[in-house]
Amino acid sequence: MSLRDFKTRLKIKTEAEDVYAALTNPFTIELWSGYKAQMSTEVNSEFSLWDGDIVGMNLAFETNKMVQQQWYFGDQEEPSIVTIKIFDDKKGVQIELNHTNIPADEYDDICEGWTEYYLGAIKEFFEQD
Known part of the structure; x- marks a missing residue:
């Protein structure tokens, strides 16, 4: 299976605490995404976003x-x-995103997801008038 990496940077007019909450607090995630989220800042806890479309494990946090x-x-593998x-x-x-080892057949959808629906939605949420 061919794997690819994606990197991007984004500026958001808000505070670091707000962005961190948008990434880690299930209630805040629900506000900007519109979907229920299972999320914890406990290392090795599993998470689920967008009704299970994104699932994984939390590896590390720095508040x-x-x-x-x-x-x-x-x-x-x-x-x-x-x-x-x-x-x-x-x-x-500024947010710096680095996503490694994306399956090639998922790459375009993942990149669009990050740009439009994940980071883009967080930016829109904090910068709406």
């Missing part, structure tokens, strides 16, 4: 700075790791 997860893609880092910026925060 208001970083979230690292393993996303499950069937019986894939190489783990697919998502690392989201949050940096303070002059007008808010």
